[in-house]
Amino acid sequence: MALVVVAALVKLDGFWFALACGAVMSVAAVEWANLAGLDKLAARWAFGAFFALTLIAIEYFLSDNLIAIQQILGVAVAWWLLACFLVLRFPANKELWAGCILRLGIGVVVLAATWLSLVDLQQRSIGLVFFAIALIAFADIGAYFTGRTLGRRKLAPQISPGKTWEGLFGGAVASMALSLGTGLLFGVPMLHITILLGVTVVVVIFSVVGDLTVSMLKRDRGLEDCGNILPGHGGLMDRLDSICAAIPLIGFLMTFSDWGL
Numbered sequence: 001m002a003l004v005v006v007a008a009l010v011k012l013d014g015f016w017f018a019l020a021c022g023a024v025m026s027v028a029a030v031e032w033a034n035l036a037g038l039d040k041l042a043a044r045w046a047f048g049a050f051f052a053l054t055l056i057a058i059e060y061f062l063s064d065n066l067i068a069i070q071q072i073l074g075v076a077v078a079w080w081l082l083a084c085f086l087v088l089r090f091p092a093n094k095e096l097w098a099g100c101i102l103r104l105g106i107g108v109v110v111l112a113a114t115w116l117s118l119v120d121l122q123q124r125s126i127g128l129v130f131f132a133i134a135l136i137a138f139a140d141i142g143a144y145f146t147g148r149t150l151g152r153r154k155l156a157p158q159i160s161p162g163k164t165w166e167g168l169f170g171g172a173v174a175s176m177a178l179s180l181g182t183g184l185l186f187g188v189p190m191l192h193i194t195i196l197l198g199v200t201v202v203v204v205i206f207s208v209v210g211d212l213t214v215s216m217l218k219r220d221r222g223l224e225d226c227g228n229i230l231p232g233h234g235g236l237m238d239r240l241d242s243i244c245a246a247i248p249l250i251g252f253l254m255t256f257s258d259w260g261l
Contacts, residue, residue, distance in 0.1 A: 005133070009126050018059070018119045025115045026052040028236040028244075029107060031226040040043070051108060053069040054259035055115055066255060069116055073252035076113030079106055080206050080213075080245045087212040089201025092156050093222065101219070114244045131182060132250050136242050138169035138178045139204040146164070146170020155208075160215045172204045193245065199253065203246045210245025214238070 008020055035045035057152035062068045086093055097103065136230045148169025151220075155163040177185055179200040183193035218226065227235025 009122065009129055014119070014123055016113075021115050021118050022052065022055045024236065024240075025055070025111045026234060027046045027229065028240055029111055031229075031237045032107035032111065033104065034223070035214070035221060035226065036107060037100040037155040037221070038104075039140060046106060047107075054108060054112060058112060058116070067118075070118060070252065070255050072109065072111050073248050073255065074108050076248040077252050079109060080209055080249070083245075084209050085158060087209060087216055088158050089191045090156070090216050091220075095129070109243050110248070112137045113248035113251070114240070116248045117254075119256065120159070120251055121247075128254070133243070134178060135175045135203055135250075136246050137202060139207050140242060141171075141173030142174025143167035146173075150183050156212050158210050159219060163212070168204070168208055171208070172201050175200050175204050199250075203249060206249050207242035207246040210242045213245070216242035 008017060012020055026048045030044045030048035032045040036042050036047075038047065058072075062072075086097060097106075118129065126217060143163070146168065147162065147164045147170065150166045150170070151164030153165045154161060155165050155168060176197050179196045180193065183187075183196055188196070214226065218224070225234030227239035229235050230239065
Protein backbone atom coordinates (compact mmCIF):
# COMPACT_ATOMS: atom_id res chain seq x y z
CA MET A 1 0.00 0.00 0.00
CA ALA A 2 2.83 2.36 0.85
CA LEU A 3 4.44 1.73 -2.54
CA VAL A 4 1.16 2.52 -4.31
CA VAL A 5 0.82 5.79 -2.39
CA VAL A 6 4.41 6.80 -3.11
CA ALA A 7 4.04 5.95 -6.80
CA ALA A 8 0.82 7.98 -7.03
CA LEU A 9 2.44 11.00 -5.40
CA VAL A 10 5.53 10.88 -7.58
CA LYS A 11 4.07 9.84 -10.92
CA LEU A 12 0.62 11.45 -11.07
CA ASP A 13 0.15 15.12 -11.88
CA GLY A 14 -2.58 17.32 -10.40
CA PHE A 15 -5.53 16.06 -12.46
CA TRP A 16 -4.66 12.36 -12.32
CA PHE A 17 -3.79 12.55 -8.64
CA ALA A 18 -7.16 14.18 -7.93
CA LEU A 19 -8.90 11.51 -10.02
CA ALA A 20 -7.09 8.67 -8.22
CA CYS A 21 -7.86 10.14 -4.79
CA GLY A 22 -11.45 10.69 -5.84
CA ALA A 23 -11.81 7.04 -6.84
CA VAL A 24 -10.40 5.88 -3.51
CA MET A 25 -12.65 8.21 -1.56
CA SER A 26 -15.70 7.11 -3.55
CA VAL A 27 -15.05 3.47 -2.62
CA ALA A 28 -14.53 4.60 0.98
CA ALA A 29 -17.92 6.32 0.71
CA VAL A 30 -19.50 2.95 -0.09
CA GLU A 31 -18.05 1.60 3.16
CA TRP A 32 -19.17 4.70 5.05
CA ALA A 33 -22.70 4.06 3.79
CA ASN A 34 -22.56 0.71 5.55
CA LEU A 35 -21.41 2.44 8.74
CA ALA A 36 -24.29 4.89 8.33
CA GLY A 37 -26.85 2.09 8.27
CA LEU A 38 -27.55 1.29 4.62
CA ASP A 39 -28.03 -2.48 4.53
CA LYS A 40 -28.49 -3.04 0.81
CA LEU A 41 -25.34 -3.18 -1.31
CA ALA A 42 -27.04 -1.35 -4.19
CA ALA A 43 -27.90 1.54 -1.88
CA ARG A 44 -24.31 1.75 -0.69
CA TRP A 45 -22.94 1.89 -4.22
CA ALA A 46 -25.59 4.47 -5.12
CA PHE A 47 -24.26 6.61 -2.28
CA GLY A 48 -20.72 6.07 -3.57
CA ALA A 49 -21.82 7.27 -7.02
CA PHE A 50 -23.56 10.28 -5.46
CA PHE A 51 -20.36 11.10 -3.58
CA ALA A 52 -18.29 10.86 -6.78
CA LEU A 53 -20.69 13.32 -8.46
CA THR A 54 -20.31 15.58 -5.42
CA LEU A 55 -16.53 15.66 -5.90
CA ILE A 56 -17.00 16.52 -9.58
CA ALA A 57 -19.35 19.36 -8.61
CA ILE A 58 -16.87 20.65 -6.03
CA GLU A 59 -14.06 20.61 -8.59
CA TYR A 60 -16.20 22.32 -11.24
CA PHE A 61 -17.87 25.00 -9.13
CA LEU A 62 -15.59 25.54 -6.14
CA SER A 63 -12.02 24.73 -7.21
CA ASP A 64 -11.08 28.44 -7.32
CA ASN A 65 -13.27 29.53 -4.39
CA LEU A 66 -10.96 29.62 -1.38
CA ILE A 67 -13.69 30.76 1.01
CA ALA A 68 -15.98 27.87 0.03
CA ILE A 69 -13.12 25.37 0.43
CA GLN A 70 -12.28 26.80 3.84
CA GLN A 71 -15.92 26.43 4.84
CA ILE A 72 -16.06 22.77 3.79
CA LEU A 73 -12.83 22.02 5.62
CA GLY A 74 -14.00 24.06 8.61
CA VAL A 75 -17.21 22.03 8.89
CA ALA A 76 -15.15 18.82 8.79
CA VAL A 77 -12.84 20.11 11.52
CA ALA A 78 -15.88 21.12 13.61
CA TRP A 79 -17.29 17.59 13.24
CA TRP A 80 -14.08 16.02 14.49
CA LEU A 81 -14.05 18.39 17.46
CA LEU A 82 -17.57 17.21 18.28
CA ALA A 83 -16.47 13.61 17.73
CA CYS A 84 -13.92 14.06 20.56
CA PHE A 85 -16.90 14.43 22.90
CA LEU A 86 -18.89 11.63 21.28
CA VAL A 87 -16.20 8.96 21.58
CA LEU A 88 -15.48 9.80 25.21
CA ARG A 89 -19.19 9.59 26.08
CA PHE A 90 -20.11 6.53 24.00
CA PRO A 91 -22.66 4.96 24.23
CA ALA A 92 -24.45 7.51 26.47
CA ASN A 93 -24.84 10.07 23.64
CA LYS A 94 -25.65 7.65 20.86
CA GLU A 95 -28.93 9.39 20.06
CA LEU A 96 -27.02 12.47 18.90
CA TRP A 97 -25.66 10.71 15.80
CA ALA A 98 -27.97 7.72 15.36
CA GLY A 99 -29.82 8.92 12.24
CA CYS A 100 -28.81 7.35 8.93
CA ILE A 101 -29.24 10.59 6.96
CA LEU A 102 -27.11 12.48 9.46
CA ARG A 103 -24.34 9.89 9.26
CA LEU A 104 -24.42 9.96 5.46
CA GLY A 105 -24.14 13.75 5.51
CA ILE A 106 -21.19 13.56 7.87
CA GLY A 107 -19.56 11.06 5.53
CA VAL A 108 -19.92 13.36 2.53
CA VAL A 109 -18.31 16.26 4.40
CA VAL A 110 -15.52 14.21 5.96
CA LEU A 111 -14.51 12.34 2.80
CA ALA A 112 -14.83 15.40 0.55
CA ALA A 113 -12.70 17.41 2.97
CA THR A 114 -10.06 14.68 2.95
CA TRP A 115 -10.03 14.68 -0.86
CA LEU A 116 -9.82 18.48 -1.03
CA SER A 117 -6.96 18.55 1.47
CA LEU A 118 -4.92 15.84 -0.25
CA VAL A 119 -5.31 17.51 -3.65
CA ASP A 120 -4.38 20.94 -2.27
CA LEU A 121 -1.36 19.60 -0.37
CA GLN A 122 -0.12 17.75 -3.46
CA GLN A 123 -0.46 20.91 -5.55
CA ARG A 124 1.57 22.84 -2.98
CA SER A 125 4.29 20.21 -2.62
CA ILE A 126 4.64 16.45 -2.74
CA GLY A 127 6.77 16.81 0.38
CA LEU A 128 3.80 18.20 2.29
CA VAL A 129 1.72 15.11 1.54
CA PHE A 130 4.56 12.83 2.59
CA PHE A 131 5.03 14.84 5.78
CA ALA A 132 1.32 14.85 6.64
CA ILE A 133 0.96 11.10 6.13
CA ALA A 134 4.22 10.47 8.01
CA LEU A 135 2.92 12.47 10.98
CA ILE A 136 -0.12 10.21 11.21
CA ALA A 137 1.96 7.05 10.70
CA PHE A 138 4.44 8.08 13.41
CA ALA A 139 1.55 8.75 15.79
CA ASP A 140 0.11 5.31 15.09
CA ILE A 141 3.46 3.52 15.45
CA GLY A 142 4.45 5.45 18.57
CA ALA A 143 1.07 4.81 20.16
CA TYR A 144 1.26 1.10 19.39
CA PHE A 145 4.66 0.47 20.94
CA THR A 146 4.17 2.83 23.88
CA GLY A 147 0.75 1.35 24.59
CA ARG A 148 2.10 -2.19 24.43
CA THR A 149 4.94 -1.48 26.86
CA LEU A 150 3.59 1.21 29.18
CA GLY A 151 -0.17 1.28 28.60
CA ARG A 152 -2.26 1.14 31.79
CA ARG A 153 -5.07 3.71 31.63
CA LYS A 154 -7.73 2.96 28.99
CA LEU A 155 -8.52 5.80 26.60
CA ALA A 156 -11.96 4.66 25.39
CA PRO A 157 -12.65 1.18 26.80
CA GLN A 158 -16.22 1.06 25.45
CA ILE A 159 -14.95 1.51 21.89
CA SER A 160 -11.37 0.28 21.64
CA PRO A 161 -10.09 -1.48 24.79
CA GLY A 162 -6.56 -1.65 23.42
CA LYS A 163 -5.99 2.11 23.24
CA THR A 164 -4.47 3.83 26.27
CA TRP A 165 -3.61 7.37 27.36
CA GLU A 166 0.03 6.33 27.51
CA GLY A 167 -0.18 5.25 23.88
CA LEU A 168 -1.66 8.62 22.94
CA PHE A 169 1.22 10.44 24.64
CA GLY A 170 3.75 8.12 23.01
CA GLY A 171 2.27 8.76 19.59
CA ALA A 172 2.38 12.51 20.19
CA VAL A 173 6.05 12.35 21.19
CA ALA A 174 6.93 10.32 18.09
CA SER A 175 5.16 12.76 15.77
CA MET A 176 6.66 15.77 17.54
CA ALA A 177 10.11 14.25 17.07
CA LEU A 178 9.39 13.97 13.34
CA SER A 179 8.19 17.60 13.20
CA LEU A 180 11.23 18.83 15.11
CA GLY A 181 13.63 16.87 12.93
CA THR A 182 11.94 18.01 9.72
CA GLY A 183 11.93 21.64 10.84
CA LEU A 184 15.62 21.56 11.71
CA LEU A 185 16.49 19.75 8.47
CA PHE A 186 14.78 22.39 6.31
CA GLY A 187 16.04 25.33 8.36
CA VAL A 188 12.60 26.40 9.59
CA PRO A 189 12.79 29.31 12.08
CA MET A 190 12.46 28.21 15.70
CA LEU A 191 9.24 30.19 16.18
CA HIS A 192 7.65 28.29 13.29
CA ILE A 193 8.96 25.00 14.66
CA THR A 194 7.31 25.79 17.99
CA ILE A 195 4.01 26.45 16.20
CA LEU A 196 4.48 23.26 14.19
CA LEU A 197 4.98 21.22 17.36
CA GLY A 198 1.74 22.59 18.80
CA VAL A 199 -0.12 21.81 15.57
CA THR A 200 1.41 18.33 15.59
CA VAL A 201 -0.13 17.57 18.98
CA VAL A 202 -3.58 18.59 17.71
CA VAL A 203 -3.09 16.53 14.53
CA VAL A 204 -2.24 13.47 16.62
CA ILE A 205 -5.36 13.96 18.75
CA PHE A 206 -7.49 14.26 15.61
CA SER A 207 -5.95 11.10 14.12
CA VAL A 208 -6.81 9.13 17.26
CA VAL A 209 -10.34 10.56 17.31
CA GLY A 210 -10.76 9.53 13.68
CA ASP A 211 -9.73 5.98 14.53
CA LEU A 212 -12.05 5.86 17.54
CA THR A 213 -14.98 7.39 15.65
CA VAL A 214 -14.90 4.76 12.93
CA SER A 215 -14.53 2.09 15.61
CA MET A 216 -17.53 3.61 17.38
CA LEU A 217 -19.63 3.41 14.22
CA LYS A 218 -18.48 -0.17 13.59
CA ARG A 219 -19.33 -1.19 17.13
CA ASP A 220 -22.76 0.39 16.84
CA ARG A 221 -23.37 -1.49 13.57
CA GLY A 222 -21.97 -4.74 14.92
CA LEU A 223 -19.17 -4.81 12.33
CA GLU A 224 -15.68 -6.20 12.73
CA ASP A 225 -14.33 -4.32 9.68
CA CYS A 226 -15.60 -1.61 7.37
CA GLY A 227 -15.17 -3.92 4.39
CA ASN A 228 -13.01 -6.64 2.90
CA ILE A 229 -11.30 -4.91 -0.01
CA LEU A 230 -7.89 -5.20 1.70
CA PRO A 231 -7.25 -8.83 2.69
CA GLY A 232 -6.09 -9.01 6.27
CA HIS A 233 -6.77 -5.31 6.87
CA GLY A 234 -10.51 -4.98 6.29
CA GLY A 235 -11.80 -2.07 4.23
CA LEU A 236 -10.43 1.26 3.07
CA MET A 237 -12.02 3.09 6.01
CA ASP A 238 -10.14 0.79 8.39
CA ARG A 239 -6.93 2.27 6.93
CA LEU A 240 -8.18 5.80 6.27
CA ASP A 241 -9.93 6.54 9.57
CA SER A 242 -7.03 8.51 11.08
CA ILE A 243 -6.22 10.20 7.77
CA CYS A 244 -9.83 11.34 7.29
CA ALA A 245 -9.66 13.20 10.59
CA ALA A 246 -6.13 14.59 10.53
CA ILE A 247 -5.69 15.54 6.87
CA PRO A 248 -8.69 17.95 6.75
CA LEU A 249 -7.28 19.74 9.79
CA ILE A 250 -3.89 20.09 8.09
CA GLY A 251 -5.58 21.19 4.87
CA PHE A 252 -7.71 23.75 6.71
CA LEU A 253 -4.68 25.26 8.43
CA MET A 254 -2.71 25.31 5.19
CA THR A 255 -5.37 27.45 3.49
CA PHE A 256 -4.22 30.25 5.80
CA SER A 257 -0.51 29.62 5.18
CA ASP A 258 2.08 29.48 2.42
CA TRP A 259 4.27 26.86 4.07
CA GLY A 260 5.74 24.23 1.82
CA LEU A 261 8.35 21.45 1.75
